[in-house]
Amino acid sequence: MNSTAETVPVISKVRLGRSTSSALIGGGIAIVAALAIMPYLLDERFFYHIAILVCFAAIGASSLHLIIRTGHVSLCHAAFIGVGAYVSANVVMKLGFPFVGGLVAGTLAAAGLGLMIGPVILRLTGKYFVLITFLFGEILRMVFVDWQSITGGANGLSGIPAPAPVFAEPKYFYALALLAATACVAVCGRILSSETGRFVNAIRESEQLTECVGVPVIRTKVMIFVIACGFAGFAGALIAHYARYISPPNFGPLESLNLVIMNVIGGMQTLVGPLLGAIFLVLVPEFLRGYVQLQHIMFGVILILVMAFLPAGVVGVKDWVARRMIPHDRRGEQ
């Protein structure tokens, strides 16, 4: 998580230039880092499993965050995760390549598909982009169901091997997943804090204005989209070789929506948002799981409350608390 710690505050200075925000983001990173080592302290297999799910979600949500920062909300990100998962599983199981081969092929396949459709659909903006990606995700899901020779159809693919025998143990797979997630988040952070990142922010605020000052808008958007889809494919390959069984519902519209929820719940303005959102969306249902038939109702109420009172996401919790609880004269100490 070190690299995250280095990159994210840079964005915050560029974006907001407020010391309170960097403190907030520092706090967010501290939470993330503490949670990252927690499974090793508890050393329980189930906690490793949950932590691995958080890592997968973090890769998916932070790569989607790249696209969201250009002002486009994609509702087919999980479908790209699926492309990576199915390609990697096939490359390893049918063509006999080692796991690394599958990982590379899955990443490239998803990125390649992103490159094919990106230039067409990225001409749309706002709600139209949301709608077209929703439909595209549905079509990909239908392909996963119908192309039975490659995807195993609705029954899915089972018996996918672990990356190496040692990684069949969640304890060791977690190290791999944590490394992958850290690397992915670091790259996302690096991109957002680079010159490209400033283009991205400019594009979100006004495409036409950005075009006028000579920034290649479409090319930048396609590049970001392709990178994000590549990361999705990368996550998909990891998921396939961790779960060792994949089927179409894992990559359907609900999962895509979940990745969007992570961004909105966490906060769409900074990279810490999707990370907090990923943790939130994996852990909260786990805490509620014991309330067998009430768990979904409680989860729904939490979604409503967070969105109603923290429209900027969990990242905004500090501002909200500051507004309500801390007297004016003490705010300077923050």
Add this chain to the structure above:
Amino acid sequence: MIKISRRNALAGIAAAAAIATVSSTALAAETLRIGAIGSLSGGGTAWGLAIKRGAELAIDEVNQAGGLSVGGKNYNLELLMYDDQYTGQGGKTAAERLVFQDKVKYIVGPIGSNPVLSAMEVTTPQKVLLMSNGYTPKILDNEHKASYNFRFTLTNLEYAPSMMKWVKENLKVTKVGILVPNDAIGQSVAPPLVKLYQDNGIQTVVDYYERGSKEFSPLITRLMAAGIDGFDINFNAPGEAGLMVKQARQIGYDKLVYQMGGPSVPEIIEVAGQHSEGFISYEMFDFDAPSAQPFVKAYAAKYGKGIINSQTPAFYNATKILIEAIRRADTVDDTTKIRDAVEKLAGYDAGVYGPVRWTGKAIYGVDHQLALPFYVVEVKNGKPVTRAVLSVD
């Protein structure tokens, strides 16, 4: 502020973890937990509730009779159930939590190929027993030789041959229309079913639809135009099957409508109303049989007079078989002994299906498939009437 919120978050998680571990150890002296996995959300919820209720009824029976005594100790049984959302990922997470967090040794459920296959990846290496139901043959025919799981309802591979024989002799159809959902069930059962029809010299017209559709008139119109004289609404979820019967009659299809699998006769009568008259179906349970009455009464007392999903007695049966095997193995921890006891349970009668008989060796290489009697029923005056009782060959 940040410090406080971070400490709170950590404290909250640590406390929750502590509660989870304390409760599983402190109570273990007299409480024995049976795990359950099933869909408690989305379209598969009726099945998840069937698992929950079937298992609860079996557990209530044992607890009301003073508990389960094993190895000189007396245990009060408790069901611990998690949602699998009817997905592979959900099945795996639920199984991980039951096996590693709650240290459960035996699990009833889930229903459905996706969650069963992924839960099995977790339970089998840990020697945790899985008493499940799903249509894919891989549940029993896999690299583990299904060493720690059993299947408690029949699939098409078991019942279809004798059912087909009956259909051929009694219904005299020549060209059959089949509508199946484009999901795990549909894709598992349609190809062998079509082959079975063809082997018996009956033509088929097959079409797939997306799970969740409610309007089948266009597809039925298409089947009618192909000149079918039998409409097999095979493996559809109860609500969809009911709508198919209703809509077929409403658009003027007046020939035979029947069902070779996916039994849900009470639901179909409820949804299709008068249009269900003359409908013929495979049925896995006879709710009107005298032997079923104690079960039906117990269900109504606890869950009201709603329709009983026909998976409910299957999981009541599975839980009772599991409990009896624990009693006979005389251990609550050694799942290998309990599994051996389950295998040797032939002849035990849990009360709803008659004596236990294991089968499956010929098809899957292992005798972990429960052989159940099954029925052919016809709807007459709004009631299912049994026309034949068949058995697995």
Add this chain to the structure above:
Amino acid sequence: MLSMLTNPTILGQIVVNGMSLSSIYILVALGFTLLFGIMRVVNFAHGEFAMLGGFAMYYLYAVFSLPWVAAILLAPLAVAIPALFLEWLVFRWFYQKMFQSMIGLLGLSIVMIYSALLTWDAFERNIPAAFDGILRFAGVILPIDRLVTIGVSALALGAFYFLMVHTRIGLAMRAAAQDVEIAGTQGIDTRKIYRVAFFVAILLAALAGALYGQVYAVSPFMGERPLFVAFIVVILGGMGSIPGAALGGLILGFTESFLGTFYGGSVASYASFGAVILLLIFRPWGLLGKPE
């Protein structure tokens, strides 16, 4: 294939199926597009109001045995009036916030589905058909309940059109849909407009649910399909466009009926999604929407 095309019975069947599918799609989509057009709210809980409409109809008609006309009039009101409380409790927080509304109202949808599940269990209920016959007309078979569905939908559409075009409140709603701030400066009480629009949208959704529940079946999960369809109909017609929702519903209903009959279920889904994607690429504001 060719023989099917020239067969008047089958063609007639396609038209009747298409019309009855369309009419329900339109009712659901109209409310959805109205909420989006005026409040910029993506109501992911819209299908659940249809579900409540179905249960209201079930109780009024099947359990309390009210006359059908009274039941079909009361069921939407029985949902829309209590829903005003939800408007105050939940919806008002999300006005003019597209993404927050999407997630928050998804939360509401989850709460509504699983509360319904606790209350009514998971099995499907049937509302007995009020008009359970078949009309044979020139070889075409017309199920009467479908005709009634088409008729009721047409009446509701007519009333809605009258409200929007010929009343002051309709004018105010259309003004708010175009630009809510300017409408506010012109002396329009936006809070009141929001509440009226919400009431009308829920009324239409609940009416759709009541009809849908009687033609199909009632269960806590019955709202998923109508929402999904409303989403696509609204894309097709143009987000926020009312005539667009009507046209989109007609097109989707007929496509499903026509392609489903001639080519089967799979082809129908691929073709209709593909067509909508092409439409979005070349005319993203939908058939009758306006470019922004």
